Amino acid sequence: MFTGLKTAAIKSFINPYLEGIGSVEEIEIDKKAKSIVARVVMAGESLPVRIEVHGYHLGADFITIPRFICSKPWVEAALNRFLANQRFMIPEKARSVIKLLL
Numbered sequence: 001m002f003t004g005l006k007t008a009a010i011k012s013f014i015n016p017y018l019e020g021i022g023s024v025e026e027i028e029i030d031k032k033a034k035s036i037v038a039r040v041v042m043a044g045e046s047l048p049v050r051i052e053v054h055g056y057h058l059g060a061d062f063i064t065i066p067r068f069i070c071s072k073p074w075v076e077a078a079l080n081r082f083l084a085n086q087r088f089m090i091p092e093k094a095r096s097v098i099k100l101l102l
Helices: 002-018 073-082 093-099
Strands: 022-030 035-042 049-054 061-065 069-072 087-089
Touching: 002 022, 002 035, 002 093, 049 073, 049 093
Parallel strands: none
Antiparallel strands: 022 035, 035 049, 049 069, 061 087
16 A cells, blocks of 8 residues: 555656656656666657666755666657756655655
8 A cells, every 4th residue: 555655646746747748657666776667658659668767866855866767768868968967846745755755
């Protein structure tokens, strides 16, 4: 049951960033390894893509991702060019939950 709540909480944090682009279908988090693996359904695509994050940094009110790995090379290149090492602000109401999960 906790896993389902954990997944729902993370999806609710990530999916607004993906609005109009796609949505997270599945997500696995390894808190000790600081890794996230997600299957994302991209708008207009028939098959989901796999996106991996390793070594994320969780700050007091943000998260940064040093590098993305993706099953589609062009998506990986775009993620790394535009989003790697950027600060993603965590909404105040979600901070305690996100910190517990990540």
